Amino acid sequence: MKILLMEDDLLLNEIIEEHLQSKGYDVVSAYSGDEAQDIVYSQTFDLLLLDVNVPNINGFDLLEDLRDKDIKTAAIFITSANMMDDIEKGFKSGCDDYIKKPFELKELDLRIENIKRLYNISPSSHIQIADNILLDKDNLLINKNNERIHIAQKECDVLAYLIKNKNKPVSIDELSLNIWAYEEAPIASTIRTYIKNLRKIIGDEYILNIRGVGYRFNS
Structure with missing residues (x-):
């Protein structure tokens, strides 16, 4: 399973990336919205893990742009933007799930497993x-x-x-x-x-x- 991780907090990015790699996932990291956008347009992913408040293009706008271009890759927001209006905006922009910071890595694992089930993403080749x-x-x-x-x-x-x-x-x-x-x-x-x-x-x-x-x- 190939995952794009967009998170501008360097320490948190490293923690999440190492955790996902330990689970056997192929992870590509981005630290800003425009960097993530370029990567998505040049590679194929099974899942997008997107922070919202990142430089240049925020996560909501990035995902909305991808959905407008008919890119339907599963997406989970991981963000401290946790007011009800933020959550509503996230789902309206096209996400499949929404994780509020701070969170346990076990919760992230469970959410990813659910995405794999919903999208028929098999761990096997x-x-x-x-x-x-x-x-x-x-x-x-x-x-x-x-x-x-x-x-x-x-x-x-x-x-x-x-x-x-x-x-x-x-x-x-x-x-x-x-x-x-x-x-x-x-x-x-x-x-x-x-x-x-x-x-x-x-x-x-x-x-x-x-x-x-x-x-x-x-x-």
Whole structure:
């Protein structure tokens, strides 16, 4: 699980980062809103941990901007802005959870586990698609009926994202913004080609074409 941590308190940032790394998470730290924004546009994350009162762009405005651009990465605010108006603003900006400072690291663990459950984020690199179909993300393989089929990295990323958002429509733009680096966004036909290849491998019934919207993974 890859996490972006935006916290401008150097000591707290270090404490949280070391704790999360001890749990096996891949953590990238940012200390200001504009730094976090640049990182989110250049990398893909499973979770955003965002302080609110940071330099340049505050956490509320940052997340609202990301949501406006259809970036739907799960987000938790970690902040001392704990008045009811702050909490309401946080959820309206698009967060999934809100932790008030000070907090126990155990509470953070519990909240992250809940996000993993809600977003189907598996700690394993293996994702079971069906009884006879397994996605191996580490080795870029789809194992179907005991046949090992190699796929490209981006094909793997597209499939994993569709599975994570199963039973919900996902647009071409959403795939582009959530998988590709912002400055390297592919043309729509490239993504359609990846999906066409995946459907040939796992079967059309698993990736449905929603006319005028995009695609939906059918679990």
